[in-house]
Amino acid sequence: MAAVARFLQRSAGSCKATIHNINSVLLCRFGGVSLKLVPSCDSHLKIQKRHAAHFTFQADPTPTQHGQTQKMNFFQSITSALDNTLANDPTAVIFGEDVAFGGVFRCTVGLRDKYGKDRVFNTPLCEQGIVGFGIGIAVTGATAIAEIQFADYIYPAFDQIVNEAAKYRYRSGNLFDCGSLTIRAPWGCVGHGSLYHSQSPEAFFAHCPGLKIVIPRSPVQAKGLLLSCIADNNPCIFFEPKILYRAAVEQVPVEPYQTPLSQAEVLREGSDVTLVAWGTQVHVMKEVANMAQEKLGVSCEVIDLQTILPWDTETVCKSVAKTGRLLISHEAPVTGGFASEISSTVQEECFLNLEAPITRVCGYDTPFPHIFEPFYIPDKWKCFDAVKKMINY
Amino acid sequence: AVLRQQTFDSLDEKPQFPGASADFVDHLEFIQPNVISGIPVYRVMDRQGQIINPAEDPQLPKEEVLNFYQKMTLLNTMDRILYESQRQGRISFYMTNYGEEGTHIGSAAALSPNDLVFGQYREAGVLMYRGFPLDLFMAQCYANADDLGKGRQMPVHYGSKDLNFVTISSPLATQIPQAAGAAYAVKRENANRVVICYFGEGAASEGDAHAGFNFSATLECPVIFFCRNNGYAISTPTYLSVLFSNGNSASERHISAGVSRSPSPRFRRIGHHSTSDDSSAYRSVDEVNYWDKQDHPISRLRHYMTARGWWGEEEERAWRKQSRRRVMEAFEKAERRLKPHPELLFTDVYHDDPPHLQRQREAMWRHVQTYKEHYPLDQYEQ
Numbered sequence: 001m002a003a004v005a006r007f008l009q010r011s012a013g014s015c016k017a018t019i020h021n022i023n024s025v026l027l028c029r030f031g032g033v034s035l036k037l038v039p040s041c042d043s044h045l046k047i048q049k050r051h052a053a054h055f056t057f058q059a060d061p062t063p064t065q066h067g068q069t070q071k072m073n074f075f076q077s078i079t080s081a082l083d084n085t086l087a088n089d090p091t092a093v094i095f096g097e098d099v100a101f102g103g104v105f106r107c108t109v110g111l112r113d114k115y116g117k118d119r120v121f122n123t124p125l126c127e128q129g130i131v132g133f134g135i136g137i138a139v140t141g142a143t144a145i146a147e148i149q150f151a152d153y154i155y156p157a158f159d160q161i162v163n164e165a166a167k168y169r170y171r172s173g174n175l176f177d178c179g180s181l182t183i184r185a186p187w188g189c190v191g192h193g194s195l196y197h198s199q200s201p202e203a204f205f206a207h208c209p210g211l212k213i214v215i216p217r218s219p220v221q222a223k224g225l226l227l228s229c230i231a232d233n234n235p236c237i238f239f240e241p242k243i244l245y246r247a248a249v250e251q252v253p254v255e256p257y258q259t260p261l262s263q264a265e266v267l268r269e270g271s272d273v274t275l276v277a278w279g280t281q282v283h284v285m286k287e288v289a290n291m292a293q294e295k296l297g298v299s300c301e302v303i304d305l306q307t308i309l310p311w312d313t314e315t316v317c318k319s320v321a322k323t324g325r326l327l328i329s330h331e332a333p334v335t336g337g338f339a340s341e342i343s344s345t346v347q348e349e350c351f352l353n354l355e356a357p358i359t360r361v362c363g364y365d366t367p368f369p370h371i372f373e374p375f376y377i378p379d380k381w382k383c384f385d386a387v388k389k390m391i392n393y
Numbered sequence: 394a395v396l397r398q399q400t401f402d403s404l405d406e407k408p409q410f411p412g413a414s415a416d417f418v419d420h421l422e423f424i425q426p427n428v429i430s431g432i433p434v435y436r437v438m439d440r441q442g443q444i445i446n447p448a449e450d451p452q453l454p455k456e457e458v459l460n461f462y463q464k465m466t467l468l469n470t471m472d473r474i475l476y477e478s479q480r481q482g483r484i485s486f487y488m489t490n491y492g493e494e495g496t497h498i499g500s501a502a503a504l505s506p507n508d509l510v511f512g513q514y515r516e517a518g519v520l521m522y523r524g525f526p527l528d529l530f531m532a533q534c535y536a537n538a539d540d541l542g543k544g545r546q547m548p549v550h551y552g553s554k555d556l557n558f559v560t561i562s563s564p565l566a567t568q569i570p571q572a573a574g575a576a577y578a579v580k581r582e583n584a585n586r587v588v589i590c591y592f593g594e595g596a597a598s599e600g601d602a603h604a605g606f607n608f609s610a611t612l613e614c615p616v617i618f619f620c621r622n623n624g625y626a627i628s629t630p631t632y633l634s635v636l637f638s639n640g641n642s643a644s645e646r647h648i649s650a651g652v653s654r655s656p657s658p659r660f661r662r663i664g665h666h667s668t669s670d671d672s673s674a675y676r677s678v679d680e681v682n683y684w685d686k687q688d689h690p691i692s693r694l695r696h697y698m699t700a701r702g703w704w705g706e707e708e709e710r711a712w713r714k715q716s717r718r719r720v721m722e723a724f725e726k727a728e729r730r731l732k733p734h735p736e737l738l739f740t741d742v743y744h745d746d747p748p749h750l751q752r753q754r755e756a757m758w759r760h761v762q763t764y765k766e767h768y769p770l771d772q773y774e775q
Contacts, residue, residue, distance in 0.1 A: 123612070128601055129570045129603075132571045132604060133604075135570075136571035136572055136576070136577070138574075140575050140578040159564060172542060173543035173545065176559055209742050233743075310743075310748070
């Protein structure tokens with residue numbers, strides 16, 4: 001990494017470029033390091049200024065009910081959850097590609113030293129093997145926490161997840177199960193991740209009975225939801241918005257605590273429109289709610305869905321019954337995205353309450369592009385415009 | 394900056410690549426696979442049941458050998474009756490074990506009962522050896538209310554928690570990396586048990602086989618990979634699918650039952666692939682007849698027992714009659730039994746039934762009550 005940084009400094013030296021990590025250091029499979037270059041002078045080299053982050057992380061009030069807290073970023077809160085688990089559950093093991101030295105996103109730093117190499121270990125580079133291996137561990141009753149390095153690389157394990165993990169309990173008549181398996185994977189856009197370091201594959205898995213799919217929005221949520229996934233008696237996929245790994249910092253309880261699965265959270269109450277999102281997009285929605293209030297005088301209710309499957313229909317429908325309007329937004333492509341499921345369910349349940357068509361503001365039906373990311377993502381302006389149109393419907 | 398480089402003794406120059414430990418060579422030579430003369434096939438007795446090398450004779454006691462024989466022939470009898478019942482449309486599907494009975498019983502006998510078994514679908518003999526009742530084999534094939542799997546899977550997808558036999562699933566080779574993971578957990582338990590994982594040579598072409606072998610070696614898992622190389626994957630002969638020869642046993646314990654110790658036992662699938670298959674479309678009847686009549690595990694073991702005076706025509710007749718009666722009794726009982734309660738369609742998807750599944754279950758009942766004459770309710774437990 002240092003060598004790459006030196007090289008970049010030298011090549012951009014003529015305009016005193018400063019190099020600093022943006023939201024995360026993206027260590028790719030092939031060992032490359034993506035760094036952000038921000039020139040502090042006019043550049044005749046035409047080095048472009050990177051597009052500013054598409055969201056502003058907003059910390060929630062510090063939780064008081066779980067004892068002592070500590071300032072943690074998102075990846076540190078994941079480490080804290082894993083640390084609590086290994087400390088309290090002697091069967092628990094963590095494995096995947098490059099987790100031993102701390103992981104390419106630093107989520108497992110220090111755990112191998114603390115708990116031993118038989119509990120935190122690298123596997124061969126083979127996703128179908130990682131998930132199959134994890135299922136096997138879970139079948140014996142031990143706690144298996146598998147890491148897939150990027151959600152984009154979870155598809156080689158699709159068969160093991162969909163045909164095996166999800167169906168283990170059902171097909172055996174509850175003789176066997178892999179309920180103590182949790183699969184963690186970095187997820188979502190990161191500014192420059194292009195096709196294979198940006199994906200949001202939750203909808204592929206939402207069509208699969210037997211799985212739980214969970215996506216947190218902040219360090220506090222991440223730790224509580226991850227501990228719930230690990231403790232849950234069903235195979236869980238836990239997607240971590242990688243753009244938040246370093247960007248999101250807040251006070252997180254040091255001791256273990258659980259945030260219930262299949263429960264959405266109303267983050268801001270409102271009366272005119274319901275905004276539903278998960279992961280990073282929740283922060284976009286919070287800004288949209290502010291903009292709608294300031295510019296349009298519209299009161300938005302913001303809901304973080306948190307669990308994609310099985311999802312909390314009650315909280316969402318209750319909100320829409322009150323506001324009469326629903327906007328759902330996710331980074332993933334619109335066609336077949338999970339917003340379709342929410343939309344049709346709410347339409348069935350709240351037909352008499354709806355005053356405008358349910359609106360989906362999502363990624364386009366294209367692969368996730370590199371240089372066009374600012375135009376691809378469903379940013380606050382696209383969402384704001386949708387709110388405006390719904391109000392005027 | 395001055396780079397600190399390792400110094401080499403030019404007289405003792407060895408490759409320093411981290412990826413392999415090897416010497417240099419100064420001529421270009423490709424390594425050729427030896428397919429003409431492969432890994433030898435280990436055998437203890439010949440086709441007439443004669444021990445070839447007395448030093449390798451496991452000297453198994455008479456009762457144990459008789460038990461092997463009875464379990465193999467009982468499986469064979471069950472196969473014939475269930476195969477016929479499928480032909481008559483009484484069960485939806487079946488897969489026989491003809492010709493592979495020896496691999497099941499021999500390997501199962503070499504294991505301890507608490508060793509965990511992962512299988513493919515043609516290892517019913519392992520369950521038979523461990524004492525899985527005929528009633529439960531039949532219950533699974535009929536998917537009746539006695540089925541431990543609650544009637545959810547196709548026939549021959551057996552499983553038994555008590556007998557440490559992990560429930561079979563249809564996707565091929567998925568059990569291989571799972572077995573490696575289970576073996577890793579078993580090793581951490583320090584419980585002095587191993588995991589055995591069966592699969593056919595066709596399944597060994599799947600990516601999951603590569604995953605499982607590699608993981609078990611790099612993570613040092615106490616697992617026995619037992620490949621049933623029977624020459625065919627449905628219609629695909631071995632030479633077209635895979636030249637797979639070594640099952641990479643990482644276990645200290647080996648298969649020592651005397652029937653077969655080869656890591657990848659060689660024999661022939663004598664029956665059709667399944668009841669949905671007619672193998673005469675792609676292989677000769679003569680070939681099948683050779684394996685059935687002249688080189689069958691059951692006849693080999695019978696020769697062995699006859700030579701020792703442990704078994705004769707009379708015993709054979711009596712046992713055939715008795716085993717047939719036992720199978721028929723279980724068969725008729727299973728056929729009379731009702732199917733499981735329809736609500737079992739909704740349970741065990743998750744550990745607890747989530748609200749949306751409870752709503753769907755209620756919706757199904759409301760519907761079925763309204764349209765009950767259109768559903769086979771009388772065949773199901775209520």
